[in-house]
Amino acid sequence: xxxxxxxxxxxxFDTTLRDGEQSxxxxxxxxxxxxxxxQLAKLGVDVIEAGFPxxxxxxxxxxxxxxxxxxxxxxxxxxxxxxxxIDAAWNAVKDSERPRIxxxxxTSDIHIEHQLQTTREDVxxxxxxxxxxxxxxxxxxxxxxxxxxxxxxxxxxEVIQIALEEGATTINVxxxxxxxxxxxxxxxxxELYRLVPELAKVVTSVHCHDDLxxxxxxxxxxxxxxxxxxxxxxxxxxxxxxxxxxxxxxxLMRTREATLGWWTEVNTRExxxxxxxxxxxTGYAVQPNxxxxxxxxxxxxxxxxxxGVLKERTTYEIMDATSIGLEANxxxxxxxxxxxxxRKALEELGYEVxxxxxxxxxxxxxxxxxxxxTVTALDLExxxxxxxxxxxxxYALETFEVEASNSRTPFARVTVRRPDGGIASGEFTxxxxxxxxxxxxxxxxxxxxxxxxxxxxxxTAGRDALGEVTVLLELDGKTSTGTGxxxxxxxxxxxxxxxALANALAGSPVAEAEHHTDLAARELTP
Ligand code: KIV
Ligand code: ZN
Numbered sequence: 001x002x003x004x005x006x007x008x009x010x011x012x013f014d015t016t017l018r019d020g021e022q023s024x025x026x027x028x029x030x031x032x033x034x035x036x037x038x039q040l041a042k043l044g045v046d047v048i049e050a051g052f053p054x055x056x057x058x059x060x061x062x063x064x065x066x067x068x069x070x071x072x073x074x075x076x077x078x079x080x081x082x083x084x085x086i087d088a089a090w091n092a093v094k095d096s097e098r099p100r101i102x103x104x105x106x107t108s109d110i111h112i113e114h115q116l117q118t119t120r121e122d123v124x125x126x127x128x129x130x131x132x133x134x135x136x137x138x139x140x141x142x143x144x145x146x147x148x149x150x151x152x153x154x155x156x157x158e159v160i161q162i163a164l165e166e167g168a169t170t171i172n173v174x175x176x177x178x179x180x181x182x183x184x185x186x187x188x189x190x191e192l193y194r195l196v197p198e199l200a201k202v203v204t205s206v207h208c209h210d211d212l213x214x215x216x217x218x219x220x221x222x223x224x225x226x227x228x229x230x231x232x233x234x235x236x237x238x239x240x241x242x243x244x245x246x247x248x249x250x251x252l253m254r255t256r257e258a259t260l261g262w263w264t265e266v267n268t269r270e271x272x273x274x275x276x277x278x279x280x281x282t283g284y285a286v287q288p289n290x291x292x293x294x295x296x297x298x299x300x301x302x303x304x305x306x307x308g309v310l311k312e313r314t315t316y317e318i319m320d321a322t323s324i325g326l327e328a329n330x331x332x333x334x335x336x337x338x339x340x341x342x343r344k345a346l347e348e349l350g351y352e353v354x355x356x357x358x359x360x361x362x363x364x365x366x367x368x369x370x371x372x373x374t375v376t377a378l379d380l381e382x383x384x385x386x387x388x389x390x391x392x393x394x395y396a397l398e399t400f401e402v403e404a405s406n407s408r409t410p411f412a413r414v415t416v417r418r419p420d421g422g423i424a425s426g427e428f429t430x431x432x433x434x435x436x437x438x439x440x441x442x443x444x445x446x447x448x449x450x451x452x453x454x455x456x457x458x459x460t461a462g463r464d465a466l467g468e469v470t471v472l473l474e475l476d477g478k479t480s481t482g483t484g485x486x487x488x489x490x491x492x493x494x495x496x497x498x499x500a501l502a503n504a505l506a507g508s509p510v511a512e513a514e515h516h517t518d519l520a521a522r523e524l525t526p
Contacts, residue, residue: 020237178211
């Protein structure tokens, strides 16, 4: 490959933990956010937008923990222009080796009049004060004129000019509502470069939403115009239809590098694993035909395609599955494998497990290996992340019996271990076996959680595959998700349900995530 020009390096700014976490029903706790952040660092993203610290104490603590523990990428906290927001963002990220404050304010008249209920002049003043205030803390300050693609361009340019005068080092121009088109977005950038020549001296950034399915195309148009940072999220998570999908922009640049010339420092072999982790922890399933990380992205169904690929892979494949880490589905262990082999396999997967953690993982592995002929890397990853997610203070499923037939009302009886160590039992009938099972769990735990969504999928192919269940439930007006893995899908369902219940009881950040957007509508003056 020819020498890569530095000018063509595109920075990857990951916002899975901020914009992505704003998707309804996502309830990541601090440990889960840390796990994702560590994986993002392994993936090699340049910037992790770890959260919106003012939005809740939970979000603040998560950003703070990521700033302290995750090394490599810049760790960024989001803030509106209010000084309290900026102080919170700084306090959360200040222990990072590379802290960044990202401050934003809307420049569209729709937002200024109806949401902020202020004037263009006031917005200019707020932008100036915010960047100046952030600059007292750190040199690395990013500024975004929100809803820029529906703003008058001359006015946006004035606000950007102000942010630059105060020392902003990255200017991000978002398509907040996913409204623009590739040609329009590119033209907007070209005009901004003309109106604000100083833009050429800083990093310019794109942040595109997918409401019309154009987030990736629009992002690439921005890069064509000269932008060298893309804000994106794993699996395309984000507000409403989501953000530009990280795996798509990265693999587009990798696959077409010879023609386009742009490149990133992402280790693409970590893409598949990062996608699976985000799917598992957020409870947001990836559609089977999703580009790059969908189950079928490298599958060939038609005879003609299969025939071609068997003869020569490149006949119908533009990317090699191994380039995103998909060969990780190799068979690694069997039922006679011992503790040492398990530890080695886990190490290869990136998990450092010892002592009590290894004992717990080994016990789970044996349970699975007794029922499954072979345990693949994908199985191990699912088991270990399931085990790691078992909060010590939560309810645990001890025993269950579920009776179902087409002639009798389904019935379930369960026992659960309570957080105080005691055993509680419950029984219930239901419309179906899962309904009866979950009602019995409610009876045993004494909570009246309502099931809102239920998904089951197989970790690998085959009749003995591990089942992975995700539930979304509602308790006292709060929604939360939980995932469970087992060879028996009823057991996986019980685990998922109890975990979602534990998340809801722990005041999981769903309610907080939902108020991220409310916050944007509130009083903004410092
Ligand atoms: O979509 C948007 O405008 C945002 C900003 C906070 C950058 O997420
Ligand atoms: Zn956004």
